[in-house]
Amino acid sequence: MSDSINPSDATRADSPVLYFQRKAADPAWPLPARGSEWASGLDLSACVDADLTINAGEIKLIPTGWAVAVPHGYEGQVRPRSGVAAKLGLTVINTPGTVDSDYRGEIFIALVNLSGEPRAVSRGQRLAQLVICPVIRPQAVLVEELTETVRGSGAFGSTGA
DSSP: OOSSOOGGGGSOTTOOOOEEEEOSSOTTOOOOBOSSTTOSSEEEEOOOSSOEEEOTTOEEEEEEEEEEEOOTTEEEEEEEOHHHHHHHOEEETTSSEEEOTTOOSEEEEEEEEOSSSOEEEOTTOEEEEEEEEEOOOOOOOOOSOOOOOSSTTOOTTTTOO
8 A cells, every 4th residue: 555645536526516606797707726736725816906905903804706605514714825924914813714504695805914014915816715624513412510621621821831
């Protein structure tokens, strides 16, 4: 048995299908796509008509031009792109932003500028990524007490440095 990965495994038969609806006025607005063959997420780009400035500390909702039908049993997670966060200080404020399987509106990126200086967002700039993940929907049950653990109710920083 080989440790290598077969490129033909990139699209598995059991992978969910995503149906996208164009919300952009531009009929040529490109579908979200992976930046590389093995990327986990589909890049989401800014669907803005003109450059948009995000001031330091400011949050803006950036349209992507797409709505998506996420299959039941999955969620879409809108996550930052690492290069945009590290180089520009722009990140998704509610990381990850959730796209529920029953939501059919346009996907927006809640972008925050943490850089300390104004940043411009341009049409087509890849700002975030959409990752599809399975969802477990547990049943909530009320109890009088929870089982004991060594950690107990120790919160932030309680397990060490």
